[in-house]
Amino acid sequence: MAARVLQHCVRSLARPSLRLCPVSLALRAAVVPEVTVHLPFSFVADSRRTRWLEQSRISSVGLMCRQYGDLPPLTLETIKDRVLYVLKLYDKINPEKLQATSHFMKDLGLDSLDQVEIIMAMEDEFGFEIPDAEAEKLMTPEEIVHYIADKKDVYE
């Protein structure tokens, strides 16, 4: 039963998990008495069981493991999806005609002012500045994707 599994986890990781699992204090208080009483387990364990078990797995790796917060890693696919998504939201572009290789000026009929707006939208989306000298050279979504991958060190 699940109760027996939890009890086993507590016994095997009782000491090191003291520091790393502040959440499970209530759970441990429920676990310490004998397991014949199933009622407290059901309502405590259901919401916290998975979390506690996850934390128990983490503590088993080692006491020295750190956890950082960061955005999900960029891949070429996700960059391309985001670029195309932002372009589809732009009202001067027809979403059906948009492709990865469509040139802004020749295929989509935009002019340089629109291109400046598009590059600014990309800067807002990805959160970093693109200097003017390089921004005016980006004329297709493909080039934008390559430029961002170049700047963000994304390889495939």
Place this chain on the structure above:
Amino acid sequence: MSRHSKLQKQVLALYRHFLRAGKDKPGFLPRIRDEFRENARIKKTDVMHIEYLYRRGQRQLQQLQDANTKQLGSFSRGSEPG
């Protein structure tokens, strides 16, 4: 057309600064876009006109970036009877 002239680059840089400055203040963006779109029609050879508009734009940008400028409104000719 792939290479812009120096003046074109300056105009585009000005446009970029305008868009950045007008992002948080309501009412500026449509005006900025219309103004630039309207003036994009003048010929490339009419340098005096372009430079005049460029200097005017710089002064307006300074005004926009002033912290006291909050929003922009405009009057339009409505069809309701006076």
